[in-house]
Amino acid sequence: MARPRVGDERREEILAAFETCVVRKGFAKTTLIDVAEQAGQPRSLVRYFIGNRADMVSALIDRLLERGEAQFRQLPSDGTAGQALDLVLDTIFADYTTNIVIMELWHLSMRDAELRARLAALYERVISEVAALIADDETSGRDRAFVAVSLAFGAAFFRHLGLAPHAPDTVRAAALHVATSPFAPPAKTGI
Numbered sequence: 744m745a746r747p748r749v750g751d752e753r754r755e756e757i758l759a760a761f762e763t764c765v766v767r768k769g770f771a772k773t774t775l776i777d778v779a780e781q782a783g784q785p786r787s788l789v790r791y792f793i794g795n796r797a798d799m800v801s802a803l804i805d806r807l808l809e810r811g812e813a814q815f816r817q818l819p820s821d822g823t824a825g826q827a828l829d830l831v832l833d834t835i836f837a838d839y840t841t842n843i844v845i846m847e848l849w850h851l852s853m854r855d856a857e858l859r860a861r862l863a864a865l866y867e868r869v870i871s872e873v874a875a876l877i878a879d880d881e882t883s884g885r886d887r888a889f890v891a892v893s894l895a896f897g898a899a900f901f902r903h904l905g906l907a908p909h910a911p912d913t914v915r916a917a918a919l920h921v922a923t924s925p926f927a928p929p930a931k932t933g934i
Contacts, residue, residue: 753792757782758806761799766843770800770851800851803844804861808868811835815872824923827876828891832915835869836899846903866892877922891922 760782764773775796779786793799814834818826836842845862852859874888898914901907908914 750792753784753788754802757784757789757793758799758802761793761803762806762840762844765803765847766840770847775799800848800858801861804848804858804865807841807844808865810841811865811869818876822876824877825919827873828895828915828919828922831869831873831891831895832898832918836895839903842899842903846900873922883925887922887924891918894918894921 757778761773761778764777764781768777775786775789778799779789782789793802814830817834818830848858848862852862870885870888870892873891874884877884877887877891895918898908
């Protein structure tokens with residue numbers, strides 16, 4: 744296997760430093776100087792290898808996408824809904840650093856339409872990957888995947904707040920039920 748190029752190594756070191764700074768200080772308070780100090784590189788090299796702040800945010804999103812794709816590649820092609828749910832709950836949304844960065848990106852996306860579109864694409868990709876594993880038909884599979892990913896994201900956010908279920912296995916079983924059971928049409932209420 745060929746050795747990575749120095750530029751690729753530097754870029755990865757800088758992105759890891761940026762991620763660390765975002766977790767520690769948030770996007771709003773992280774400066775290029777902070778990233779340079781964390782990476783042990785001069786600020787000029789940070790700008791050379793990554794670019795400006797917007798370029799760094801974009802590269803960090805790409806890094807998150809690559810990480811997610813690598814996690815999905817862990818599933819066998821004939822994986823089950825239970826395996827998909829385990830991956831979403833125990834891997835994708837279980838990483839503290841990634842969750843903090845995503846929450847920071849969500850906050851920024853409230854005022855940045857381009858970032859909001861990139862985040863939507865990221866989550867659409869996660870939902871589509873899960874749907875492909877649990878689908879018996881495209882529409883209900885996507886909806887069930889949407890619910891499963893929403894539950895996993897909510898659970899990750901609750902963990903960040905220090906909240907946890909009393910019976911995690913019961914919650915996991917309920918999530919698996921939602922992910923694998925066809926949805927019934929809502930009952931007419933007459934209201």
